[in-house]
Amino acid sequence: MNTRTVTEELTEVVLPGTVEPxxxxxxxxxxxxxGPGQVLxxxxxxxxxxxxQQMRRGRYYDQPPFPFVPGYDLVGTVLATGxxxxxxxxxxxVAALVKVGGWASHVLVEAADTVPVPDGIGAAEAETVVVNGITAWQMLHRKARVRAGQTILVHGANGGVGSVLxxxxQAAGVKVIGTASARHHDALRERGVSPVDYRTGDIPAQVRALAPGGVDAxxxxxxxxxxxxSWRLLAPGGTLVSYGSAATRDDxxxxxWPVFKLLARIWLWNALPNRRSAYFFNVWAGRAFSKPRFRSRLRTDLTHVFTAVTRGEVTPxxxxxxxxTAAPEAIRLAESGTAAGKVILTP
Known part of the structure; x- marks a missing residue:
């Protein structure tokens, strides 16, 4: 056990209730x-x-009782071992997925839940692809199982998950259509994405003009x-992966209820005699049934994502x-809808 004495002070951001930033x-x-099995x-x-953003509103479907320290993921250096x-x-x-507790200068994590960050990737760069990268990789390769030559539609293509996805x-040889506001279209075109403006016009019609036969995912x-x-835009054999409910954020x-309603709809679609499939994705799915399997997949998939960063296939x-300590300003920017990529906090 590493018994080095830690003389630093803990700083953490507390969410006391449903408050403004x-x-x-x-x-x-x-x-x-x-403690035993943990690292600091x-x-x-x-x-x-x-x-x-949902937790601040009390809208995240399985958030803990107030007050608590939010923060879904983090990157840092192991200071001590239990x-x-x-x-x-x-x-x-190392990187870690924690769901809550990450907005702190020091965090206790089960050692088995940490993933090494390769040399050459900075902490902030690595942080952009922890929960976002795991989510994107698993949706692409474990749920939709995309293949080279296919066409997909990514809603929020300029966002944290969307930009990694x-x-x-594209690294897998897939053509991408992406929704975003017009201010982000030039940047998306530079990346080879066909942009669709979600603020104006008929989104399905715009997508159909680019993919008349529908999209593969x-x-x-x-x-x-x-x-x-989204379901109706699928081509035969296509897959819908739903991983959030931003439209109901302020309800x-x-x-x-929004999650249950969505799950019921997905169940119904999958029960229909069709050649399409739908999933509701949450990165934590499966942990309650098998921690070893969950940890193995997390380590494997995040390692794939870090490798893609190292190769230059993904630019954080x-x-x-x-x-x-400026978390209020950070969350306001993230909620503004104007940010491209991930908003980072550094202790």
């Missing part, structure tokens, strides 16, 4: 001690994902009424970087 609280305290990570970069953990991990840069798809984080259009009422897209 300015209602986030900064808390200081003692750095925790790694000094965070170098964490970020703002759609999950934190009992039954290889002491050689100390000093290594686009690049991984749709990746939809929007949900709501538009999910039916009142049960936070579980950082929208902006803020200090951890």
């Amino acid at each position: 300015e209602g986030l609280q900064i808390r200081h305290g003692a750095v925790p001690t790694a 990570i000094r965070t170098e970069a964490t970020g703002v994902s759609f999950a934190e 009992e039954d953990v290889d002491p050689a991990l100390a000093g290594q840069r 686009v690049q991984l798809a 749709v990746f939809d984080h929007v949900g709501g009424r538009g999910i039916t259009d 009142a009422g049960s936070k579980q 897209q950082i929208a902006a970087t803020f200090p951890l």
